[in-house]
Amino acid sequence: MDPPQRLKMTPQRRQILSVLRSRHWHPTADEVYAEVRREIPRISLGTVYRNLELLARAGLIQKLATAGPQKRYDGNPTRHFHLRCRRCGRLEDAPVQEGFDPLDFLTDPAGYTVEGFVLEYQGLCASCRRASPEDPPSRPPSV
Template structure:
């Protein structure tokens, strides 16, 4: 919930500003993994002075509070995922779509048994062609 997210940010010592709340509201519950550019475009009408620096610093705080994941599926831009639970991502190399892939606790456990590292976060990316792009490519 929004209240839990705000509490998590306060525990991090973060100042709760209207722009930070707007970024949090924008990301909560989304499935489309928006980029910083997308967040900027969606909020600049309401907050004409919002900057990319604010977006990046806020998303860093949200990630540190384990409220979102910051995805680096391509080297052009980062994307934000409001689902902090372990899961993988499928990235279409043609249209850029990013789709969640569930990971079972068993799968995560099997991955972790191969390391002595203390794992803080898991990011798994699969790259390929989504069904929609595949249709267009084979026509």
């Protein structure tokens, strides 16, 4: 991972950061764009995409590589884990115990130098469960 870069804080970047840091879910670039346009109506989608990339490279946000079709963005750049709804794709922070580190469970990295990992819990969010209570909760097998 590249070291964080210093980045001039333009009004567009400030507004994008504000949107990301005020949400507990992790929006796509299109969702960030829709929110930012409320404050900066003339901003383009391309400007939002470019600034999301710059903010991620600077270490101010995270670009999340998840199982969903679109990249999502997180205003919290510290290491933490996520919950993803398997029906609607909503992605939010997972409440885990303080000090939990999945690397503690890696017993034999088979010659790898481990540089990182992705941990994403999956299930149904409260809204999707309410919309379809007959869909029984499923527990995926542990990998």
